[in-house]
Amino acid sequence: xxxKLSVAACACAMAxxxxxxxxxxxxxxxxxATGGASTIEGAGGGGIVPWATLSSYADTGEWGATVNLSxxxxxxxxxxxxxxxxxxxxxxxxxxARQTFDLSTIGGELxxxxxxxxxxxxxxxxxxxLPQISVGAQHKINQSFALPSAVGALDDSDTDWYVSAxxxxxxxxxxxxxxxxxxxxxxxxxxxGLLGFGGDDEADSRWVAEASVAMFINRxxxxxxxxxxxxxxxxxxxxxxxRDIFVAYFPSKRVSLVGAYTxxxxxxxxxxxxxxxxxxxxxx
Numbered sequence: 001x002x003x004k005l006s007v008a009a010c011a012c013a014m015a016x017x018x019x020x021x022x023x024x025x026x027x028x029x030x031x032x033a034t035g036g037a038s039t040i041e042g043a044g045g046g047g048i049v050p051w052a053t054l055s056s057y058a059d060t061g062e063w064g065a066t067v068n069l070s071x072x073x074x075x076x077x078x079x080x081x082x083x084x085x086x087x088x089x090x091x092x093x094x095x096x097a098r099q100t101f102d103l104s105t106i107g108g109e110l111x112x113x114x115x116x117x118x119x120x121x122x123x124x125x126x127x128x129x130l131p132q133i134s135v136g137a138q139h140k141i142n143q144s145f146a147l148p149s150a151v152g153a154l155d156d157s158d159t160d161w162y163v164s165a166x167x168x169x170x171x172x173x174x175x176x177x178x179x180x181x182x183x184x185x186x187x188x189x190x191x192x193g194l195l196g197f198g199g200d201d202e203a204d205s206r207w208v209a210e211a212s213v214a215m216f217i218n219r220x221x222x223x224x225x226x227x228x229x230x231x232x233x234x235x236x237x238x239x240x241x242x243r244d245i246f247v248a249y250f251p252s253k254r255v256s257l258v259g260a261y262t263x264x265x266x267x268x269x270x271x272x273x274x275x276x277x278x279x280x281x282x283x284x
Contacts, residue, residue, distance in 0.1 A: 028057025038068035042097030052166035074275035076105040131167035140193035153196025199233030240265025
């Protein structure tokens with residue numbers, strides 16, 4: 001409970017400090033909320049799904065950067081993430097995330113570093129008929145491979161490749177702004193890579209589907225849901241798909257807050273792993 005409270009307090013403190021910086025230069029020219037949030041793998045997007053949008057509010061000819069903290073707490077595990085990203089010209093994004101996975105029930109922890117890059121290929125989130133389409137890569141390096149190796153994982157590092165398409169409708173159903181994103185990912189990561197890559201059941205990578213949809217209640221608040229299909233490479237435990245229902249708050253371009261109910265299915269043989277997700281992002 002102490003850890004949960006400290007994360008929430010940190011998020012609130014960051015939000016208050018950043019939203020009170022009224023004399024600071026606005027970070028970028030894009031519309032409010034189009035900078036999105038940060039995923040648990042460091043890329044710009046929702047909580048568990050990378051979007052075609054780029055992190056920060058940097059538009060044509062501009063630089064932008066973000067820092068973020070995320071926490072996922074379910075019945076038997078806790079995932080803590082610290083990340084940074086930079087984007088340029090509304091074209092290129094680079095990111096880094098450090099994941100720490102606390103094995104609360106069985107003891108110990110797993111750690112992973114993720115270096116990512118994303119490029120907007122064509123289209124725009126808001127303007128024009130084409131959706132914004134981006135391609136990205138996430139190179140993952142597991143720092144605690146003894147346990148993954150023991151349960152059948154083949155490698156301690158690998159690269160995920162993905163293609164995302166996103167579009168916003170400013171006057172969608174119910175006269176609200178809607179945003180939808182679909183992502184196709186080529187991966188062989190076990191539980192994001194925290195349990196290594198490839199396995200005794202399936203060694204090769206496969207394409208999986210991910211999706212997000214959000215409706216803005218007003219310009220500051222949005223509600224939505226995400227779905228992430230998962231590979232299933234290890235015989236010792238089934239890996240199930242992930243889902244969440246989230247609420248996002250964008251008080252200014254400097255900060256975004258996301259809270260969610262998450263359903264992560266079975267993890268390492270422990271079923272019904274559901275709980276909460278909290279993320280705070282600061283943009284510059």
